[in-house]
Amino acid sequence: MENDIEKIEFKITGEYIELIQLLKAIGIAQTGGHAKMIVDEEMVTRNGAIELRKRAKLVIGDLIEVENFIINLI
Numbered sequence: 516m517e518n519d520i521e522k523i524e525f526k527i528t529g530e531y532i533e534l535i536q537l538l539k540a541i542g543i544a545q546t547g548g549h550a551k552m553i554v555d556e557e558m559v560t561r562n563g564a565i566e567l568r569k570r571a572k573l574v575i576g577d578l579i580e581v582e583n584f585i586i587n588l589i
Contacts, residue, residue: 523586531572532588534559534579543581553581 523541532540535550538559544550553559554569560580561571573579579586 519583521584523584524589525586526589527573527575531574533569534561534566534571534573535569537573537579537586537588538581541584541586543584558582 525537525541534554535544535547538544538550538553539547544553551569554567557565557567558581559566561573562578566579573588575588577588579588
């Protein structure tokens with residue numbers, strides 16, 4: 516259901532944050548292994564495309580969708 520989607524603005528420090536670090540920081544993944552599993556199962560999209568790179572360098576302006584979350588990097 517669309518009403519169950521949680522929108523999050525996440526401020527990154529530095530030039531980028533790696534995808535698995537973001538999943539852990541938001542609390543979507545409890546561990547690095549769990550974060551890698553989420554990515555391997557094609558559950559993450561970055562700017563509308565499935566992201567399979569666990570250490571993808573996410574930058575300001577990227578829009579990440581995973582489970583019931585939409586994360587805007589600011």
